[in-house]
Structures are given as C-alpha cells and as structure tokens.
Amino acid sequence: MSKKIGFIGCGNMAKAIIKGVLNSNIFLGEDIIVSDINLEMLEKTKLEMGIEITLDNKVVSKNADYIVLSIKPNMYEKIIQEIKEDIKEKTIVITIAAGITREKAESNFGKKVKLVRVMPNTPALVGEGMSALCPNDMISKEELKEVEDIFNSFGKTEIMEEKYMNAVTALTGSSPAIVYSFIEALADAAVLKGLPRDKAYKLASQAVLGSAKMVLETGRHPGELKDAVCSPGGTTIEAMFSLEKNGFRGVVMESFVKCVDKADEMSK
Known part of the structure; x- marks a missing residue:
C-alpha cells in the first residue's frame, strides 16, 4: 500500500x-x-x-x-x-x-x-x-x-455485525489467556509426573496448536474429533471423565459469559 x-x-x-x-x-x-x-x-x-x-x-x-x-x-x-x-x-x-x-x-x-x-x-x-x-x-x-x-x-x-462484537471480545480477544492457562495446567501436570518443564511446555503447546489446526482444516465437529481419540476403556476417555465430573465445560462457558457481561457493561 x-x-x-x-x-x-x-x-x-x-x-x-x-x-x-x-x-x-x-x-x-x-x-x-x-x-x-x-x-x-x-x-x-x-x-x-x-x-x-x-x-x-x-x-x-x-x-x-x-x-x-x-x-x-x-x-x-x-x-x-x-x-x-x-x-x-x-x-x-x-x-x-x-x-x-x-x-x-x-x-x-x-x-x-x-x-x-x-x-x-x-x-x-x-x-x-x-x-x-x-x-x-x-x-x-x-x-x-x-x-x-x-x-x-x-x-x-x-x-x-455490531451486536455480536462483545461476544467476539470474549471468543477471540480474551480467549488466548484461557488457552495459555490451559497449556500451563497441562505442562504443570506433566511436570508433576516427572517431565522436564521446557519439554512439557513444548509438547503441550504443539498439541493445542495441532488440535486447533485439525478443526480448521478438516471442517469436522470438535466433538467428532474428540470421539476419535477416545478409545473404549482407554486413557483419553478416563481423562474426559475427570474433566466432565469436575465441570470443565461449564467453567469455560461461565468464564466466557462473565467476559461478555463485562464488555456489555463497558459498552453502556
């Protein structure tokens, strides 16, 4: 230009x-x-x-x-x-x-x-x-x-459209902070189980990056991709059970709603 x-x-x-x-x-x-x-x-x-x-x-x-x-x-x-x-x-x-x-x-x-x-x-x-x-x-x-x-x-x-912009603030503007916290939690858990911290951060970050790319490039529903990883009686479904039992998705959704509510408040 x-x-x-x-x-x-x-x-x-x-x-x-x-x-x-x-x-x-x-x-x-x-x-x-x-x-x-x-x-x-x-x-x-x-x-x-x-x-x-x-x-x-x-x-x-x-x-x-x-x-x-x-x-x-x-x-x-x-x-x-x-x-x-x-x-x-x-x-x-x-x-x-x-x-x-x-x-x-x-x-x-x-x-x-x-x-x-x-x-x-x-x-x-x-x-x-x-x-x-x-x-x-x-x-x-x-x-x-x-x-x-x-x-x-x-x-x-x-x-x-303007009416969606406060929700967008939460969905894209603020969500990286949530993703960073998720990566940190994954890495902390890996360290708890004996992995070196530098390797834990690298492995967790690449896993998140690759997972997001799978959603974008395959066009498949995230739930379908999740199901493909969860073998019957396997390790991943055990992890998903723990997340669901502890309200993982509800907590993420609540954090989103709080963010949008704050943006709505600031817009007044």
Missing part, C-alpha cells in the same frame, strides 16, 4: 499489528507512525521495527490515512477530543478496544467519520491473529477490503 498507517498508543496490540503488517510487506517502516506518552517504549519500538515515532498524537492524526486507536477504553473520549479536528474526510479510523461501540466512538468525534470497529488478538504477533471487523456505513466495499488486507496480513478476519 502507498498509504500511511498511524497508531495512537504503542502497547502490545499495536506492536502485534505493526509486526504483522511489516512481516507481510503491507506497509514499510517509513509508512508507519506511532505516538505514545512513553518515549522509552517508542524509541525501543523504533529500534526494533524501523518505524516513525512521535510524542504528539496530532502528528499521527494529520499524516495517517488509517488511524488505529490502540489505547485503553477509558482514554477514548479524551484522545478523540484531541485529534477530531485533524481527521481528514478520507481518513479511516480503526478502534480496537473492548466495549467501545461504533456509536460511542462516533459520538465522541461529533461528526460522521469512516470507522471500523475491530477486535483483534495478540496471536497476531506470530501471524495467527483472528480479527472481527465491523464497519460503519461510511466505509465503502473497497475501503473495507483495504482494512481486511491489513488484518489478514497477520492472520484471519471475519466481518461481524
């Missing part, structure tokens, strides 16, 4: 997206500009990724064709008030914060802007991100394709 992309905020998600677009050659370092109040973090990111940096959010808003608001939800109103006069008619604003609806973001601008609400996740850092995109009616098909290309450069995308 011969356009510039800007990030207001240089946290983990911003760096994940930047790494993704750089690795996929969607943007060059000279086409990326990032602002933040933390100069040390900015300078470190510049050294690592070869991007432009600034302490002034207005420099980003005046020069970028795409502006990613990679800031905490409670900072949105303040930052939008700061940059709203600099947003050009063709500028595409991308929000990535949990609980920030399109309506809430648009009301802070006080005018119609081209806006895409996106819920990405941190596996973007390794090219396996999952991003849900929700454009407003100012975004054309061509512009939406451009935003899709950005987020497809480090994973997969799905176009979603």
Whole structure:
C-alpha cells in the first residue's frame, strides 16, 4: 500500500499489528507512525521495527490515512477530543478496544467519520491473529477490503455485525489467556509426573496448536474429533471423565459469559 498507517498508543496490540503488517510487506517502516506518552517504549519500538515515532498524537492524526486507536477504553473520549479536528474526510479510523461501540466512538468525534470497529488478538504477533471487523456505513466495499488486507496480513478476519462484537471480545480477544492457562495446567501436570518443564511446555503447546489446526482444516465437529481419540476403556476417555465430573465445560462457558457481561457493561 502507498498509504500511511498511524497508531495512537504503542502497547502490545499495536506492536502485534505493526509486526504483522511489516512481516507481510503491507506497509514499510517509513509508512508507519506511532505516538505514545512513553518515549522509552517508542524509541525501543523504533529500534526494533524501523518505524516513525512521535510524542504528539496530532502528528499521527494529520499524516495517517488509517488511524488505529490502540489505547485503553477509558482514554477514548479524551484522545478523540484531541485529534477530531485533524481527521481528514478520507481518513479511516480503526478502534480496537473492548466495549467501545461504533456509536460511542462516533459520538465522541461529533461528526460522521469512516470507522471500523475491530477486535483483534495478540496471536497476531506470530501471524495467527483472528480479527472481527465491523464497519460503519461510511466505509465503502473497497475501503473495507483495504482494512481486511491489513488484518489478514497477520492472520484471519471475519466481518461481524455490531451486536455480536462483545461476544467476539470474549471468543477471540480474551480467549488466548484461557488457552495459555490451559497449556500451563497441562505442562504443570506433566511436570508433576516427572517431565522436564521446557519439554512439557513444548509438547503441550504443539498439541493445542495441532488440535486447533485439525478443526480448521478438516471442517469436522470438535466433538467428532474428540470421539476419535477416545478409545473404549482407554486413557483419553478416563481423562474426559475427570474433566466432565469436575465441570470443565461449564467453567469455560461461565468464564466466557462473565467476559461478555463485562464488555456489555463497558459498552453502556
């Protein structure tokens, strides 16, 4: 792309997206500009990724064709008030914060802007991100394709309606933390049974990665794939019995519901 992309905020998600677009050659370092109040973090990111940096959010808003608001939800109103006069008619604003609806973001601008609400996740850092995109009616098909290309450069995308976005926050945005905890628990159990910790983490992580890939690439129902591993009277069905007896799926579902409820609360 011969356009510039800007990030207001240089946290983990911003760096994940930047790494993704750089690795996929969607943007060059000279086409990326990032602002933040933390100069040390900015300078470190510049050294690592070869991007432009600034302490002034207005420099980003005046020069970028795409502006990613990679800031905490409670900072949105303040930052939008700061940059709203600099947003050009063709500028595409991308929000990535949990609980920030399109309506809430648009009301802070006080005018119609081209806006895409996106819920990405941190596996973007390794090219396996999952991003849900929700454009407003100012975004054309061509512009939406451009935003899709950005987020497809480090994973997969799905176009979603606004009403589903808080559930998506739990399903893709927050779920990596649950998966990491699951991997850690598997590895801890392996260590308990005598495996070296470094090998336990590697084995557990690859098992999770391979299992997810089986679901995606075979198109088979997860329950069907689970059944195929559970031999009659075998070790795996014994493990499944223990999980079910202790409410494994119910606990996972409850954690999801709690996450969505929190996102709903933040959206008000």
